[in-house]
Amino acid sequence: MIFATLLALxxxxxxxxxxxxxxxxxxxxxxxxxxxxxxxxLWHGAxxxxxAGTVGISxxxxxxxxVLGLVATMSSWYRxxxxxxxxxxxxxxxxFLLSMMTVILADNVWVFMSAWEAMTITSFFLVTRYHQRxxxxxxxxxxxxMSQVSAMLIxxxxxxMGTALHSLNFSIWALYASTLSLPLKSLVFGLLALxxxxxxxVIPFHVWLPRAHPxxxxxxxxxxxxxxxxxxxxxMMQFLLFDLGQTARIWPLLILAAGAxxxxxxxxYALMEHDLKRLLAYHSIENIGIILLGMGVMxxxxxxxxxxxxxxxxxxxxxxxxxxxxxxxxxxxxxGAVEQxxxxxxxxxxxxxxxxxxxxxxxxxxxxxxxxxxxxFNGFVSEWLTFRGLLGLASHWTGPMALYGLGLAMVLGLxxxxxxxxxxxxxxxxxxxxxxxEVAQHRIPASMVWPILGLAGSTLILxxxxxxxxxxxxxxxxxxxxxxxxxxxxxxxxxxxAMLLAVSAGLIGFSRALSVRTVPRWSTxxxxxxxxxxxxxxxxxxxxxxxxxxxxxxxxxxGVGGLTPDFPEQFIYRGxxxxxxxxxxxxxxxxxxxxxxxxxxxxxxGPVRLYLAYLLGTVGLMLAILx
Amino acid sequence: MVWFVQCxxxxxxxxxxxxxxxxxxxxxxxMQGRHGPSIVQMYWVIAKNWKKETTVPEFxxxxxxxxxxxxxxxxxxxxxxxxxxxxxxxxxxHNLLTLFxxxxxxxxxxxxxxxxxxxxxxxxxxxxxxxxxxxxxPALLAAVAVLWRISGHxxxxxxxxxxxxxxSNLLPWLLASASLAVVLLAELGRLxxxxxxxxxxxxxxxxxxxxxxxGRFLAISQFAMTLKLTAMITLGWVIFGPDxxxxxxxxxxxxxxxxxxxxxLGWIESRFTxxxxxxxxxxxxxxxxxxxxxxYLLAGGLTL
Numbered sequence: 001m002i003f004a005t006l007l008a009l010x011x012x013x014x015x016x017x018x019x020x021x022x023x024x025x026x027x028x029x030x031x032x033x034x035x036x037x038x039x040x041x042l043w044h045g046a047x048x049x050x051x052a053g054t055v056g057i058s059x060x061x062x063x064x065x066x067v068l069g070l071v072a073t074m075s076s077w078y079r080x081x082x083x084x085x086x087x088x089x090x091x092x093x094x095x096f097l098l099s100m101m102t103v104i105l106a107d108n109v110w111v112f113m114s115a116w117e118a119m120t121i122t123s124f125f126l127v128t129r130y131h132q133r134x135x136x137x138x139x140x141x142x143x144x145x146m147s148q149v150s151a152m153l154i155x156x157x158x159x160x161m162g163t164a165l166h167s168l169n170f171s172i173w174a175l176y177a178s179t180l181s182l183p184l185k186s187l188v189f190g191l192l193a194l195x196x197x198x199x200x201x202v203i204p205f206h207v208w209l210p211r212a213h214p215x216x217x218x219x220x221x222x223x224x225x226x227x228x229x230x231x232x233x234x235x236m237m238q239f240l241l242f243d244l245g246q247t248a249r250i251w252p253l254l255i256l257a258a259g260a261x262x263x264x265x266x267x268x269y270a271l272m273e274h275d276l277k278r279l280l281a282y283h284s285i286e287n288i289g290i291i292l293l294g295m296g297v298m299x300x301x302x303x304x305x306x307x308x309x310x311x312x313x314x315x316x317x318x319x320x321x322x323x324x325x326x327x328x329x330x331x332x333x334x335x336g337a338v339e340q341x342x343x344x345x346x347x348x349x350x351x352x353x354x355x356x357x358x359x360x361x362x363x364x365x366x367x368x369x370x371x372x373x374x375x376x377f378n379g380f381v382s383e384w385l386t387f388r389g390l391l392g393l394a395s396h397w398t399g400p401m402a403l404y405g406l407g408l409a410m411v412l413g414l415x416x417x418x419x420x421x422x423x424x425x426x427x428x429x430x431x432x433x434x435x436x437x438e439v440a441q442h443r444i445p446a447s448m449v450w451p452i453l454g455l456a457g458s459t460l461i462l463x464x465x466x467x468x469x470x471x472x473x474x475x476x477x478x479x480x481x482x483x484x485x486x487x488x489x490x491x492x493x494x495x496x497x498a499m500l501l502a503v504s505a506g507l508i509g510f511s512r513a514l515s516v517r518t519v520p521r522w523s524t525x526x527x528x529x530x531x532x533x534x535x536x537x538x539x540x541x542x543x544x545x546x547x548x549x550x551x552x553x554x555x556x557x558x559g560v561g562g563l564t565p566d567f568p569e570q571f572i573y574r575g576x577x578x579x580x581x582x583x584x585x586x587x588x589x590x591x592x593x594x595x596x597x598x599x600x601x602x603x604x605x606g607p608v609r610l611y612l613a614y615l616l617g618t619v620g621l622m623l624a625i626l627x
Numbered sequence: 628m629v630w631f632v633q634c635x636x637x638x639x640x641x642x643x644x645x646x647x648x649x650x651x652x653x654x655x656x657x658m659q660g661r662h663g664p665s666i667v668q669m670y671w672v673i674a675k676n677w678k679k680e681t682t683v684p685e686f687x688x689x690x691x692x693x694x695x696x697x698x699x700x701x702x703x704x705x706x707x708x709x710x711x712x713x714x715x716x717x718x719x720x721h722n723l724l725t726l727f728x729x730x731x732x733x734x735x736x737x738x739x740x741x742x743x744x745x746x747x748x749x750x751x752x753x754x755x756x757x758x759x760x761x762x763x764x765p766a767l768l769a770a771v772a773v774l775w776r777i778s779g780h781x782x783x784x785x786x787x788x789x790x791x792x793x794x795s796n797l798l799p800w801l802l803a804s805a806s807l808a809v810v811l812l813a814e815l816g817r818l819x820x821x822x823x824x825x826x827x828x829x830x831x832x833x834x835x836x837x838x839x840x841x842g843r844f845l846a847i848s849q850f851a852m853t854l855k856l857t858a859m860i861t862l863g864w865v866i867f868g869p870d871x872x873x874x875x876x877x878x879x880x881x882x883x884x885x886x887x888x889x890x891x892l893g894w895i896e897s898r899f900t901x902x903x904x905x906x907x908x909x910x911x912x913x914x915x916x917x918x919x920x921x922x923y924l925l926a927g928g929l930t931l
Contacts, residue, residue: 352745354688365690365739374732375725387724387768388781394922395776402926406772406919410765417761420735424757428742428750434686496720496729500704507696507847516692521684521746521839524828534742534750542758546908 023090027076027097034069034101038062042472053169056107059476060242063318064104064234067325070458071226072097074451075219078333081445082219082340088125089217096122096223103231109158109168116154120147123228126220127212139211146198146208153195154235161188161239170238178245185247192239193255200232200288203262204581209285210269214277214345218336221277225284226329230321233291237317241298242477252299253404259296260411263289267418268550271425271543272577274347274536276335279426280328283371286415287324290386291317293412297389301480309392310480315473316385322469323378323462327370330455334364337448338430342439347429347536349439354431357444361431363452368423370459373416376497378462383416418543425539434530464497544577552578629714632874636711639882644857645669645850647889652824654893669853673846681842686745694740695840695847701733702851706858710784710865711881712874721783723774726862727767730814733855734760741836748828752835755904759813759820759832762911766810769918773803774866776925783865791870802921804867809914811863813907815856817892819899820907823852830901860888 041062057065079093099122102115124147128140162168164184165176180188194205201209209229213221236255240247266286273279294317301309337360338353339345354361366377373383390412394405462469521528544553555575559568604611649666656663665671683691708721708729715721734756741753775781777796778789790800813820821832828835837848864884871877902910 352686352688354690369732369735372731372735373728374735375728380728384724384728391772391775391781394772394926395779398927403919403923406769406922409772410768410915410919413764413768414761417731417757417764420731421738421757421761424735424738424742424753428739428753432688432690432739432743433745433750496704496708496722496725499707499720500700500729500732503703504697504700507700516842517680517682518685518687519682521686521744522748523746528746530745532747533745534747534754539742539750539754542754542904543761545905546758 023094024076024079026094027072027079030094030097030101031069031072031076034065035073038066038069042066042475053171054107054111055102055105056171057105058174060234060238061104063322063473063476064230065101067230067322068097068100068104068227070322071223071325071329074329074455075222075226075333077454078222078336078448078451079219081447082217082336086129086217089129089220092122092125093220096126096220100223100227100231104234107170109155109162109170112170113151113155113158116151119228119231120144120151123220123224127216127224129217129220130215133215135211136215139208139215143208143212146205150195150198150205150232153191153198155195157188157191157195157239160184160191173239173243177239177243180244182248185244186251189240189244189247189251193236193251196232196235197258198232199235200229201262201285202232202258202288202292203265203285204585206262206266206285207581207586210278210281213281213284213332214275218277218333218339221280221336222329222332225281225332226325229284229288230325233288233295233317233321236295241295241302241314246302247299249303252296252303255292255299256296256404256408259289259292259294260408261289262286262292263415264411264418265550267415267422268543268547271418271422271540272551276338276345276347276426276430277332279347279422280331280335283331283419283422284324284328286419287320287328287371290383290412290415291320291324293317293408294320294382294386294389296408297386297393300393304396306392306396307480309389309396310477311474312385312389312392314477314480315470316382316389318473318476319466319470320379320382320386323370323382323459326455326462327367327377327379327459330363330452330459331367331371333448333452333455334360334367337444337452340448341442341444343442344439347426349437350430351433351436351530351533352431353435356441357449359449359453360444361427363449363456364431365427366456366459368427370463372420372423374420376460376463376500378459378466380463380497381466383412387412421540421543425536429534429536429539433533436530436533436535464501550580552580554578629712629874632712632878633710633715636878636881637706639878640706640709640711640857640861641854643882643885644853645673647857647860647885648853650886650889651893651896654890655824655897658893658897669849673849676841676846676849677843679842681844683844684744684746684839687743687839691740691743691839692844694736694743695844695851697736698733699847699851699854701729701736702854702858705729706854708783709858709862710787711861712877713784713787713865713870714874715784723771723781723783723786726783727764727771730855731760731764733851737833737836744836744839746839748831748835748838751828752831752833752838755832756836759907759911762908762915763810763814766806766911766915766918767814769915769922770803770807770810773799773918773921773925776922783862787866787870790866796925799921799925800867802917802924804863806914806917806921807863807867809917810911811859812895813911813914815859816852817856818896819902820910822901832904857885860885864888 041057042059096119099115099118103112103119106112106115124140124144127143128136131137161173161177164180165173198205213225216224263286266282266289270279270282270286273282294313298310298313298317301307301313335345337357341357342350370377370379373379387409390405390409394402394409397405523532544551553575558572559565560572561569646667648669653663653666705726708726710721738753738757741749771781774786777800778786780786780789816823816833822830823834825831825834828838837845840848861881864881868884869880871880
């Protein structure tokens with residue numbers, strides 16, 4: 001089936017090279033097909049089945065296929081109205097989608113790695129769509145290099161595993177990987193966790209993510225943030241948690257630590273951004289962190305023999321994966337619409353867009369509520385489950401370990417509150433209030449609004465009625481039966497959500513009936529203007545002051561002109577935060593690599609005679625060793 | 628029977644919450660040597676605002692008009708989930724974690740409304756309210772974790788039942804209640820964190836987000852404010868207060884306890900000055916630290 005679609009895709013892509021709509025039709029059909037196939041796989045999902053050892057489906061793969069299909073459907077629909085397609089986008093989009101699908105379905109190392117590389121390369125071309133703009137190519141290269149490093153780590157992990165098990169087949173691994181020795185398991189775990197973590201944007205391997213995601217066109221950003229980084233999660237889930245099973249106890253603890261670090265720092269960095277898409281990219285890091293926290297709970301459950309926690313962690317992390325895919329692609333698509341409407345993404349130039357593009361604004365606010373984990377939206381359910389898992393860890397352990405569990409739960413609480421703050425800022429500064437500057441007002445076609453509202457609707461539905469999907473998730477790993485209570489608790493949240501909706505619907509109906517008069521706002525007697533409003537920088541100023549240790553903020557106030565330096569005509573203010581990871585981790589690393597390259601250049605100076613001497617020496621050495 | 632008592636309790640909270648506000652205001656006035664407004668003043672204030680004409684600031688959208696309703700809705704659900712008389716049967720949604728998510732929802736809409744009013748003070752209030760929330764939530768979680776570790780529940784009724792019938796772990800229990808009380812002062816916007824009576828915009832936190840509201844919207848917001856105060860204090864007493872065998876006696880004791888808390892609140896507000904805004908992280912971190920200490924004691928990390 002895959003090969004047939006590949007062939008068909010090739011034909012269609014060549015035919016449709018000039019007419020972009022072919023690409024759209026194809027991606028739309030493919031993604032709808034994926035949803036159907038995934039739901040079928042989840043519904044009947046008993047055991048894994050494969051086709052000739054190349055591709056296959058299992059309940060876990062079906063779940064990720066569902067995530068991919070949902071995001072891809074909406075972003076393809078959205079592309080109908082999105083302003084500039086460009087030939088490259090139309091050409092590479094279907095291949096990008098197909099390669100992601102093949103990564104999920106792959107059943108041996110060859111298929112997996114080829115699809116993985118195809119995914120990286122196609123997405124590189126999609127990211128560098130606006131290559132004539134400054135910094136875009138550089139961001140693309142950073143993305144490419146880090147993806148290659150991640151692929152290398154993954155391949156080494158695969159090679160270790162394949163050698164140990166004498167097979168490159170994933171179905172064989174699923175059966176026998178848990179019998180490996182503990183040191184070997186640790187080696188595989190380390191390599192694969194690093195490789196997949198890099199692709200998911202886990203801190204400190206995140207630097208490519210806030211560079212690459214924002215520069216891509218909006219449908220591509222939504223696919224990358226919604227689906228592609230989830231494939232790293234998929235890899236960790238399938239190979240590390242499902243296949244390896246019990247490992248050294250340090251690994252799940254490290255996953256938890258990485259999750260806490262990513263979630264907290266992700267949201268803290270997001271708070272300092274005023275470019276909407278960069279802000280959203282940092283929030284992807286935050287949510288990957290929350291998913292990792294759920295996975296860590298699962299890993300601890302496996303290693304400490306707590307089946308209840310395994311099930312809770314599994315359900316929490318997989319459900320959050322789907323939820324994040326939905327609301328993050330919704331937010332990225334809305335950001336794309338804002339850019340198409342106004343021509344800018346700088347929050348401090350915008351304001352009051354809710355009057356021009358109400359549909360987009362409602363979609364964005366709904367997404368903000370969902371990503372902040374507020375009832376009755378879907379983010380609430382999965383964050384709630386993650387909290388339960390972390391508190392479960394905290395109350396299972398004793399002594400300092402208990403404190404570790406509690407610390408993780410508190411970090412998640414802080415992250416949730418900071419995410420709320422950040423999205424009050426983003427929706428408030430961009431969509432509410434008075435416009436801060438004159439911006440363009442291009443029309444937004446309905447085909448861009450409906451996908452966003454569709455995604456917003458599904459965040460609400462999954463928040464109010466999470467049960468069917470939670471029950472599907474409970475079947476993903478039959479080894480760990482779900483305790484009835486962990487699924488019962490969301491029932492109560494459902495009741496809360498229903499009550500909330502009922503009460504607010506009643507009150508809203510009442511407040512709409514009220515006729516009100518519009519008057520000027522209060523500005524202590526001055527004439528009010530747009531510049532009196534809070535900007536995104538001033539809104540998060542208190543956070544910047546409180547977390548100065550992390551941000552290392554700097555400010556500079558220079559007086560210019562005037563008769564004496566004490567009485568300048570005007571002041572110039574510069575301020576910002578230091579990119580800590582770039583400066584203290586990546587720049588030294590880069591300098592080191594550069595230095596090593598210089599050293600190695602001495603032995604490859606260029607003369608042919610020298611190289612011939614090397615050859616001769618090598619042959620001589622080999623002969624010496626062989627004899 | 629349980630349901631009936633619960634409904635009576637909810638009705639009492641709805642009707643008596645402005646009175647509770649009035650009691651604390653009267654205590655404050657007396658301690659300052661003033662006669663002060665009538666004890667039922669808040670009822671008149673809400674009724675007066677309800678009858679007045681309603682205006683909205685220019686540039687505001689429907690978010691501004693929705694926010695008071697949604698805040699009130701969230702608080703009504705909080706109110707319903709508080710088991711006033713204790714011992715509500717199981718399907719009742721009364722989870723402590725869910726309740727804090729509802730408070731976060733209220734905070735989110737308050738913040739949005741502040742920015743939607745398009746003025747300086749709305750943004751100021753929105754920024755301060757949400758920033759305060761980031762300190763409140765970890766501290767609340769630490770207290771919840773302690774309660775869960777003692778009782779094995781996050782649902783309020785079984786949690787409170789275990790606490791009442793198992794008086795061991797007294798010290799962590801006391802520390803957690805102290806931590807929760809300190810955090811609730813911040814969550815409810817009372818001194819030493821926020822002064823609900825202030826008339827100077829620059830010092831406002833929660834009031835600043837309400838600055839542009841008048842008429843019915845203000846009445847709704849004020850009612851929501853009094854409701855939040857009553858509901859959260861009642862919740863504290865449900866968890867930490869005594870539990871009597873009779874439901875009606877329980878309810879009566881709750882009313883008394885809330886009245887006493889109103890007097891205590893007035894006393895606290897007269898004795899303490901407002902903290903500087905940038906001292907608040909330290910205040911909340913101290914509360915969280917007490918919670919963590921209680922948890923550590925409980926987890927056997929420290930023995931006294």
